[in-house]
Amino acid sequence: MSKDRGFTLIFGKLSMRVLGIETSCDDTGVAIFDATRGLLANCVRSQARTHAPYGGIVPELASRDHIQYLLPLIKQVMQQADSDPSEITAIAYTAGPGLVGSLMVGATFAKTLAWAWQIPAIPIHHMEAHLLTPFLDLKTQINFPFLALLVSGGHTMLVHAKSFGSYEVIGESVDDAVGEAFDKVAKLLGLPYPGGPPLERLAEQGNPNAFQLPRPMYHHTTLNFSFSGLKTSVMQLYKKQDQPVSDAVKADIASSFQCAAIDSLLRKCEVAIKKTAVKRLVIAGGVSANKYLRTRLEQLAKAYSSTLHLTDLAFCTDNGAMIAYTAYLQLTRSYYKKRSRDLTIKVRTNWIISDSHDF
Amino acid sequence: MIKANTLLALDSSVIQTASVALQVHSEISYVCLNDQHHHREKLLLTIEQLMRQKSLNLTDLDGFVWTSGPGTFIGLRVAASILQALSFTTHKPVYAVSTLRVMAQRALLNANPTVRRVLVAISAGQRRVYWGVYGLNDQKLACSLQDDCLALPESVPLPEGTMQDQTCLAIGEGWLAFKDSLKQCCADLHLIDIQPSFFPRADDALHLAVEDCLPLGKWVSAEEILPNYLYPTVAR
Numbered sequence: 001m002s003k004d005r006g007f008t009l010i011f012g013k014l015s016m017r018v019l020g021i022e023t024s025c026d027d028t029g030v031a032i033f034d035a036t037r038g039l040l041a042n043c044v045r046s047q048a049r050t051h052a053p054y055g056g057i058v059p060e061l062a063s064r065d066h067i068q069y070l071l072p073l074i075k076q077v078m079q080q081a082d083s084d085p086s087e088i089t090a091i092a093y094t095a096g097p098g099l100v101g102s103l104m105v106g107a108t109f110a111k112t113l114a115w116a117w118q119i120p121a122i123p124i125h126h127m128e129a130h131l132l133t134p135f136l137d138l139k140t141q142i143n144f145p146f147l148a149l150l151v152s153g154g155h156t157m158l159v160h161a162k163s164f165g166s167y168e169v170i171g172e173s174v175d176d177a178v179g180e181a182f183d184k185v186a187k188l189l190g191l192p193y194p195g196g197p198p199l200e201r202l203a204e205q206g207n208p209n210a211f212q213l214p215r216p217m218y219h220h221t222t223l224n225f226s227f228s229g230l231k232t233s234v235m236q237l238y239k240k241q242d243q244p245v246s247d248a249v250k251a252d253i254a255s256s257f258q259c260a261a262i263d264s265l266l267r268k269c270e271v272a273i274k275k276t277a278v279k280r281l282v283i284a285g286g287v288s289a290n291k292y293l294r295t296r297l298e299q300l301a302k303a304y305s306s307t308l309h310l311t312d313l314a315f316c317t318d319n320g321a322m323i324a325y326t327a328y329l330q331l332t333r334s335y336y337k338k339r340s341r342d343l344t345i346k347v348r349t350n351w352i353i354s355d356s357h358d359f
Numbered sequence: 360m361i362k363a364n365t366l367l368a369l370d371s372s373v374i375q376t377a378s379v380a381l382q383v384h385s386e387i388s389y390v391c392l393n394d395q396h397h398h399r400e401k402l403l404l405t406i407e408q409l410m411r412q413k414s415l416n417l418t419d420l421d422g423f424v425w426t427s428g429p430g431t432f433i434g435l436r437v438a439a440s441i442l443q444a445l446s447f448t449t450h451k452p453v454y455a456v457s458t459l460r461v462m463a464q465r466a467l468l469n470a471n472p473t474v475r476r477v478l479v480a481i482s483a484g485q486r487r488v489y490w491g492v493y494g495l496n497d498q499k500l501a502c503s504l505q506d507d508c509l510a511l512p513e514s515v516p517l518p519e520g521t522m523q524d525q526t527c528l529a530i531g532e533g534w535l536a537f538k539d540s541l542k543q544c545c546a547d548l549h550l551i552d553i554q555p556s557f558f559p560r561a562d563d564a565l566h567l568a569v570e571d572c573l574p575l576g577k578w579v580s581a582e583e584i585l586p587n588y589l590y591p592t593v594a595r
Contacts, residue, residue, distance in 0.1 A: 060432060064588070067436050071443050071582050085448070101433055104399075108437050112403055112444035116417055343404040345437070 006090035006120045006331040016331060017083065018090045019074070019113075020324025023066045023106030024098025024126045025154060026050075026057045030073040031320035032081040032088070033328050038138045040081035042314075042321040045069045052193045056183065057153075063101035070109055077320075085117055092327030095123030095359060096351035098154075103347035111345050120341060122327040125356035128167065129322035130284040131159055134309035136325045146309070147278050149269055151293075152285035152317075153179030153194070156225050156265075157353075158272050161282075164333060165357040170276070171223025171268050178261055179287045181227040185234050185257050189250045199254050200290055206248075206255030211237055213260040215267070223268050223275075230260055262293050266300055279306045289316040330357070363421045363573050367406065367445075368565040369438045371399055372430030372458040373481060373558055375532070379405045380424075380561035382569070383413060389562045399437045406441070417449050422578070424568040426559050427455035428587035429489040429507060430481065435586035443584045452578035454568035457587070459491030459531075461559040463501040464567055466530045467493065474551065475525040476504070480533025480541055483509055488533040488541070489589060490515045492522075500571055509589045512537035515544050522548055530557035 006016060015035065022029035031042040047065045051057050078085070093110035096103060107123070114121035131148040134140070147170075148159040156178045158171035176184075179196060186195020191202065213233050216226035234257050241249055269281065281301055287293065288311050301308035315321060348359070364384050371377035377398040378391045390405050392398035410416070423442050428435050446453050459479040466477045479491040491507040504518040512533070527548045534541055535555035542550070572578065 063432065063436060067439055067443075068585060070440075071447060074447075101436070104433055105436055105440055108403070108440035109444050112441045113448065115403065115407065116445060116448040343407050345400050345403055 006122070016089050016328060017087050018092050018122075018324040018327045018331070019077070019088050020320040020322070020327065021070070021074075021091065021093040021106045021110050022126075022318050022320045022323045023070065023102050024094040024096070025102055025318060026062045027318040028066050028069050028073055029318055029320035029323070030070070030077045031324045032077050032083055033321065033324035035328060035332070039136065039321050039325075040083065041077040042319060043073045043076050043080070044317070044319050045073060048194055055187050055193050059099045059101055062099060063105060066102055066105040070105060088117060088119065090114075090120045090122055090327060090331060091117075092122040092124050092323045094126045094129070094323055095346070096126065096348035098126055098347075098349060100347060100349050103349065104345070107347050108345050111343060115343060122330060123359045124323045124326045125351055125353060127155060127157070127353045128356040129326040131161060131167070131282055132326055132329065133284045133311045133315045133322045134282050136312070136315060136321060143280060145278050146280035146282050147269070147272050147276065148282040148284065149265065149288075150285045151178050151265065151283070151287035153177055153183060155285065156227070158223050158268060159353060160272075160276055160278065164329065167353045167356060169353060170272060171225065173225040173227060174217075175226055175228035176231060178225070178227055178265065179285070181231045181261060182287065184231050185254070188235060188238055189254060196287060196290065199258065200292065202251050203255040203258040203292070206251030206253070208255045208259035210252035211256040213237070213256050215260050215264045218264060218267050223272055225264055225268060227261060227264070230257070230264075258292060262290070262296055265293065266296050269297070270300060270304070273304050273306060279304070280309065281306050282309045284311045284316070286317045289313055363569065365415065365419055365421050366424055366565060366568070367420055368424035368561040368568070369402065369406070369441065370426040370458075370461070370559050370561040370564055371402055371434040371438045372426045372428055373434065374431050376558045377402055377434070378561040379409055380565045381409050381413060381415075382565055383415070387562055387565065388413065389560070391560070399434055402437060403441055417445065420449060420451055422451045423453045424561070424564050425453065425455060425584075426458040426461050426561070426564050428458055429483065429509070429589040430458045432586070432588065435588070439584050439586055443581050446581035446584065452580070453584050454572040454578050455584070455587075456564045456567045456572065457491070457503070457507055458559050459489060459507050460493060460501050460503060461563045461567060462530055462557060463491065463493035464563045465560065466528055466554070466557060467495050467501055468499065470528050471551070473526045474528045476522060476527040477501070478527055478529045478545060478550075480512075480515070480529070480531045480537065482533050482536045483590070486511065488512050488515065488537060490533075492518055498570065500567060507589065512540035513544065515541060517545070517548075525549065526551055529553040531555065
């Protein structure tokens with residue numbers, strides 16, 4: 001066993017320390033995960049302020065931010081972890097899915113640094129990393145199978161995780177991601193970008209039953225979601241109100257929308273539990289920070305005697321820790337492949353999670 | 360002066376080509392990648408192969424050179440990411456040269472001796488061109504007569520008062536995409552030829568860095584390696 005395989009042997013003991021780089025979308029994340037000490041450092045630079053004036057992510061601006069801040073973040077985590085380059089045994093990077101310009105920055109930097117340090121570069125699937133995040137410590141045992149609800153600004157999917165590396169998408173949004181719907185409704189209500197957290201705060205002041213909003217595909221036999229119709233209904237509802245819309249009505253709209261969106265998510269989780277008889281549920285992704293969703297999922301899990309694994313709030317949004325951790329899991333399970341020494345720089349913008357260990 | 364016997368140079372600033380050049384003392388090795396769909400993917404691999412051919416380690420390098428733009432955004436960032444990582448690990452300086460200047464250097468040295476000015480145009484998307492006007496200085500190095508800029512092909516700027524009596528050469532694929540508009544803007548000039556199939560090369564960047572940046576001490580550290588986009592913002 002050698003550093004060439006992502007390990008070093010120190011006094012006969014296995015040593016592994018992974019530098020994780022995440023640049024798939026609009027957050028630059030870098031972290032160091034150690035096989036014996038766990039997460040040593042985790043730094044994320046949010047680009048929210050860069051994109052806020054545009055009400056959404058501008059891909060080119062995201063790429064420009066990544067290239068400007070990735071190296072300073074790497075220096076920062078190395079310092080925080082008190083880690084020397086010689087102690088890093090592998091570099092993990094998000095290779096997809098995501099924005100091509102953003103992915104290329106992280107992939108190119110990671111591949112080059114790994115070549116310079118003569119260690120493996122491990123391409124990681126962004127969504128696989130998210131669904132493993134609730135186990136991101138050395139104490140929590142990952143027990144397969146489980147159902148994972150992955151909810152963010154770019155994705156809404158239900159995944160049946162059968163074993164490590166064996167994932168089946170059993171439901172996904174046929175149009176907008178739930179986080180995207182939150183952002184758009186928030187913008188309509190005059191809230192800043194990203195819209196999830198301010199919308200949630202506003203919703204707490206409103207009545208979830210004030211307006212009857214549709215729950216698209218609620219009774220559909222598949223496990224797919226739809227949020228486009230709900231978003232359009234909110235826009236029509238807003239236009240019908242006396243203008244300017246009062247703060248109280250805005251709060252009622254926010255609350256009714258949030259309730260409808262989360263009802264849809266819960267419904268499909270419930271059907272998935274019944275269909276698969278899997279009694280473990282994981283929730284991850286940026287929207288998983290929503291307190292109302294977490295509370296409702298806790299109730300659902302209790303009703304079905306299921307175990308719920310919630311992602312720590314610090315790791316709900318994109319981060320390098322989940323990338324480093326997933327690579328650590330791959331390396332400890334001998335998922336090391338020759339590809340990690342290949343110097344061709346490739347990313348897969350539409351990489352599907354069922355192929356997550358086939359790059 | 361900083362020691363610079365062994366230098367590695369990169370160019371991936373245009374869509375059509377990418378190239379790597381390696382200087383060891385006075386010997387220069389050069390590889391050009393013409394597969395425009397995959398050349399960025401192979402840039403790091405090409406560097407490794409070239410270094411291996413010359414039996415060099417990263418620690419043998421004294422510095423790095425790159426064409427820093429303007430040019431294609433992803434291409435510029437691929438080169439910048441590679442050099443950030445290499446400069447970070449080796450603590451060696453990086454010399455940046457304008458893409459348009461690198462193109463002008465070869466054009467001016469290879470052209471008919473009567474040619475005094477080179478007009479460089481690269482397509483920049485959104486019906487715009489990256490535009491530069493260059494001449495040779497006393498040291499036979501390309502020098503800009505005005506700042507490189509982003510311009511509409513119908514209104515590219517020309518330096519005042521120095522152009523009308525000079526023989527000019529037009530280079531860059533922008534002259535293919537916007538030939539009529541650019542020719543109209545340059546109607547008063549003595550334009551002897553248009554060469555659209557003219558692309559930047561890493562070995563020319565190397566030459567300019569050695570002859571100009573090094574003596575002047577114009578280098579940057581790893582964190583300062585950022586593309587010169589010329590587009591102030593892309594969001595509309």
